[in-house]
Amino acid sequence: MSANLSYLNELKQNGDFLTLSRNNEWHLDASTFTLDNGTAVTVHDTGVIEFQPKGITTKDVVLSSAIHGNETAPIEICDELIKRIISGDLQLAQRALFIFGNPQSINIGKRFIGENLNRLFNGHHTVEGVPMNNERVRAAKLEQYVSDFYYRGSQVSQRCHYDLHTAIRGSKNDKFAVYPFLHGKPWKKAQLQFLLSCGVNTVLMMKSAATTFSYYSSFVHGADSFTVELGQVKPFGENDMSRFEKTKQTLTALISQKEVIYKEFDASDFELFSVHRSINRTEHVFSFPFSDDAENFTGFAKGELLATDGQTCYYAEVDGEAIIFPNADVALGQRALLTVIPLKNTDNII
């Protein structure tokens, strides 16, 4: 065995792909092996591991976490699933690709190292005149791993991608998902039912293209794709894992069952929002009038101040315009705030 693949025996023994990835922050040599139950395991790179069960599958499932390294609960969920699969405790019925996006940022407990990885997808990693850095290289590779995974699958399989995050602030609606812009295609009840089963009853419908991982897999690969916010960010060891039980069970069923039957769609189970606008930080002097502990989904009355960007003041345009992801520390040119309003027209959900 090549010296670089000396990790294989240990991985087979302990299934600890997370530690292996954290010990190899930006690169790990590829390798493959087969579990006793016939599932083929392929390590593509650090943080990127694929499972192909024996027999016919109907879904190609991508589960990503650590696109932001300090968002630990999703990392713990995926770590547990990977260990259960490698130990043989969890037998898969569907193809699955797990991604720990940014192992070095996990190690330093920060959102990112040099640049926010989730602003670099859909080709934004490679821009003429902008120097590459580790995150840009990683975003390009992650796109390639996802493309290859979907292309190797059956072209009639359902593609899905759940990019698991936790939010910086607390949220009135603790768990919520971002449905990437579908360019006029309908939203899917079946996906909303999957989210509900995960404990996510709040969904924000985006209305423009984005540079996020979930938008990339949705737009480029036609995947049913979401950014899923599973609560507030916490360091390792401080997550109350009982809050993620429904999510874990639903993800487990998704990859281990041939078919999963969800509850019938009922619009009253959900709080659906339409993204009203995105406010970017364009000036060094940028501030919010509310405190750091103001929660996501806090609503403002029409005319109330929402943000100040240099000389520009942004006021709520409609009663109840609510704040999502306010962050005054983003890089210049990036999104500092989303606002949402209740979704009025649900005709486009099939």
Ligand SMILES: O=C(O)CCC(=O)N[C@@H](CCC(=O)O)C(=O)O
């Ligand atoms: O709480 C925050 O401010 C950010 C949490 C987070 O990382 N959210 C994602 C959302 C991506 C999307 O809009 O689909 C992000 O900001 O990258």
Ligand SMILES: [Zn+2]
């Ligand atoms: Zn995040």
